[in-house]
Amino acid sequence: MDCILSPEKTKLIVQMFPYKTSLFIDRSCAQPLYVQLSNQLIQLIKDQKLPPNTKLPGTRTLSDILQVHRKTVVACYEELLLQGWVESIPKKGTFVNSCLPDVTPQDYVEEKVAIDSIQGFSFYTNQFLNRKTNELLEGVLYVNDGISDTRLTPVNEIARTYRRIASRKSIFEHLSYGSTYGNEKLREVLANYLNTTRGLHISKENILITRGSQNGIYLSSQLLLRKGDVVVVGNTNYISADITFLNAKATIKRIDVDECGLVMDDLEELCKKHTVKAVYVTSHHHHPTTVTMSAERRIHLLNLAKRFGFAILEDDYDYDFNYNHAPILPLASHDTNGNVIYIGSVCKTVAPVFRIGYLIANTSFIEEAANLRRIVDRQGDALLELTFADFIQSGDLDSHIRKVLKIYKTRRDLFCDLLSKKLSKYVEFEIPKGGMAVWVHLKEPYKWTAVAEVAKKYKLDIGEYERYDTANTNHNCIRMGFASCNENEIKEFIARLALTMKHLEKGA
Incomplete structure (x- = not known):
């Protein structure tokens, strides 16, 4: 319903409205004066301070009131006219548009309500997507999942390559x-690189x-x-993968994980009872336990995939970091039946900020994944992708890997040595053959819940320890990353954890 005011009431509004105190011009602001003025008038109209059909002051009158040039007011009114907030009636003047929807007038409030406190619509939520996010505090040491040390990132080499490419x-x-x-160039470079380093047999058509x-x-x-649909994972598994499968409304079935990886006999029994669509595996260094899948189980898994027709989703998240032996070739290198979908990235190797990864599978799957990607992300960062194509092709990536591999091995050895010397009374672990984290088992009667609480007193944040036992097996283990800490930080970390455990021991 339109709000039509009588000429007498309109005249009263234009005479009584306090334009001088309601409109403020900031001459030090970079925003043009006419835009400042038009934005404020729009807000007054939206707030019903200037109702529909209200006559606005003439341009000369308003310019005198605000002490601005008449051209500023003219430009303001033209802007309001173009946006549809006002209408100009020849020989009568400029009026607030009479066709604006009628809204209930609001009482004037000095402070506007923050938009994040208002919800004018409903939306769907997924409780399993909720994850704790902690604000990083100065002086606090954090247990991480096993991430690279960003201080070792070859920023100068990457920046030089980026500038060279951008200047072409x-x-x-x-x-x-x-x-x-x-x-396309990155896909070609990656195909050659992965064929050489991981024993794959692919072309760029197999890469997204x-x-x-x-x-x-x-x-x-x-x-x-x-x-x-049934997807099989380990009793301990990468929580982000679990959440992703739950988001797809899949049914997660879990099998045991031992020192040789996923237990294939358990998988075979599951396949006899259920139609398995996919098996998720981190074969190189199982997440979170860090164990490597044995050769016998790799062959068994590939044979089961062929026999029962399921996909193997192989997440090779830290292939490059092996300290005791050369990297073990992925399942994808032995796949002759097109069952393996191979996933990797340079995020762990170089730095998490560089969101460059790859999905490798048969061409039909890659084509469909590209179609889906079109409505999710459309495309990646072409300049960054070109940069990493050159970074890989020039040998800079391999040089970086060789450099950090030595550093991370030293850090692993120090971390494990101190963990054994200072905390063997409270924890037990196996020295990982690769990766950037240690799988630490807390001995009875201690629980990570109590450790996390006491650790705060010593500025040590244990983190989201619950994510390592989503199957509720009560294994009492967590991952402790060592790669992102230098030697002094490792020593300080172990010292604070030792103080925490002694505190708990005294209180027991």
């Missing part, structure tokens, strides 16, 4: 929309560039799983 005359052809498969491993897991889950 032909760079403009990469600044528009590109392929949903990812940059992703925004990291998690992006690849998500795209795969959306193509493989529908409501009720």
Whole structure:
């Protein structure tokens, strides 16, 4: 219903409205004066301080009131007219648009209500997507999942490569929309690199560039799983993968994990009872326990995949970090039946900020993943992808890996040595053969719940320890990352953890 005011009431509003005190011009602001003025008038109209059909002051009158040039007011009124907030009636003046919807007038409040406190619509929520996010505090040491030390990132080399690529005359052809498969050069370089380093037999057509491993897991889950479909994971598993499968409304079935990885006899029994659509595996260093899947079990898994027709989702998240032996070739290198979907990234190797990953599978699957990616992400960062194509092709990536491998091995040895010397009374663990974390078992009668609470007194944050036991097996273990800490930080970390455990021991 339109709000039509009588000429007498309109005249009264225009005479009585306090324009001088309601409109403020900030001459030090970079925003043009006419825009400042029009925005404020729009707000007054929205707040019903200037109702529909209200006549606004003439341009000369308002310019005198506000002490601005008349052209500023003219420009303001033209802007309001273009946006539809006002209408100009020849020989009568400028009026608030009479066709604006009628809204209940609001009482004037000095302070506006913050938008984040208002919910004018309903939306769906997923409780299992909720994860704790802690604000990093100065002086506090944090237990992490096993991440790289960003201080070792070859920033200068990457920046030089990026600048060189960005300065090319032909760079403009990469600044528009590109392929949903990812940059063609990076796909070619990765195909050659992975064929050489991981024993794969692929071409660029088998590769989709992703925004990291998690992006690849998500795209795969959306193509493989529908409501009720069975996906098999370990009793201990990467929590983000679990959450991704739950988000796809899949049914998660769990099997045991021992010192040789996923127990294949358990998987075979499951396959006889259920139609398994996919098996998620971190074969190189099982997440979270760090164990490596044995050769016998790798062959068994591939044979089961062929026999029962399920997909193997192989997340090779830290292939490059092996301290006791050369890297073990992934399942994908032995796949002759097209069952393996291979996922990896450079995020762990270089730095998490560089969201460059890859999804590798048969061409039909990759084509469908690219189609899905179109409505999720459309494409990646072409300049960054070109940068990493050169970074890999030049040998800089291999040089970086060799450098940090030595550093991380030293840190692993120190971390495990101190953990054994200072805390063997409270914990037990196996020295990991690779990766960037140690799987630490807390001995009875101690529980991580109590440790986490007491550790705060010593500025030590244990973190989201519950995520390592989503199957509720009460294994009382967590991952402790060592790679991101230098030697002094490792010593300080172990010292604070030792103080925490002594505190608990005295209180027991």
